[in-house]
C-alpha cells in the first residue's frame with residue numbers, strides 16, 4: 019500500500035492561548051486543540067489581543083497546526099429552555115469569532131441534546147440556532163459539529179442527523195464535521211473492525227460527504243460498540259485497539275485529516291509524548 023504524506027498528529031493541549039504551545043512542544047504535538055475561556059462556564063472571556071497575537075506567532079514559529087478550539091460543554095443548540103438556548107447561541111458566537119482571531123481552522127462543538135423532544139422538533143431549533151451563530155460571520159474558522167457518543171437524546175450521533183442539519187443550512191461552507199473515534203464506536207459505528215470501518219466511511223460519505231470531514235478526535239474506548247457512553251481510553255488499551263487505529267491512519271479518506279488525541283495519557287495526565295509517538299508509529303506501519 020502506498021502511503022501519502024504523513025498525517026498531522028496532535029492533541030488537546032492544556033494551557034489555553036497562553037500555555038498550549040508550550041504543552042504541544044513538550045509532548046511533540048503538531049496539531050493543537052485548546053479551550054478559549056472555561057469549558058464549564060457561561061462567562062464570556064474573549065482573550066486579549068496581545069495574547070492572541072503571541073499565540074499565532076508561536077504557532078508559526080514552531081510549525082504547529084492546524085489549531086482547533088473546543089467549544090464549551092454547556093452549549094445546547096436544541097435546549098428546550100429558552101434561557102439555555104439563548105446563552106448557547108451567544109456563547110458559541112463569541113467563541114467562533116475568538117477562535118477565528120486565534121487562527122483556528124475550526125471550532126469543534128457538541129450540538130446538544132433534544133431532551134424529551136423528537137428529532138423533527140429538535141432539527142429546526144438546532145438549525146435556527148446555528149444560523150444565528152453564523153449571522154454576519156465571514157471568518158476562515160469553520161464551525162465543526164462533533165459526532166457524539168449517543169448518550170441520552172444527544173444530537174449528531176447518527177450521520178443522518180448531521181446530514182439533516184447540513185442540508186437545512188444549505189451546505190454552508192462555514193460548517194463541517196469532526197469525528198471522534200470513541201464516540202463513533204459508542205454510538206454503534208464499528209470502527210474497530212475492518213468491515214465496520216469501511217461501512218462507516220461509506221455511510222458517512224453517502225449521508226454527509228467526506229469533503230465535509232475536517233478533523234478526527236483520536237480516542238480509544240473504555241466501553242464497547244453501541245454502549246452509548248462517552249469514555250475515552252488510551253490508544254490500544256480500549257475496545258478499538260491498535261490494529262484499528264492503524265487501519266484508520268492508513269485509510270486514504272482519513273489519513274489526510276488532523277488527528278487530535280483527547281486520551282487520559284499513559285501517565286494519567288492527558289495526551290503525552292508516548293501517545294503521539296504511538297500514532298506516528300501506527301501511521302507508518304504496513305497494514306497487517
Ligand SMILES: [Zn+2]
Pocket residue numbers: 088126127128164
Ligand atoms: Zn468534543
Ligand SMILES: [Zn+2]
Pocket residue numbers: 198200201248249250
Ligand atoms: Zn468524548
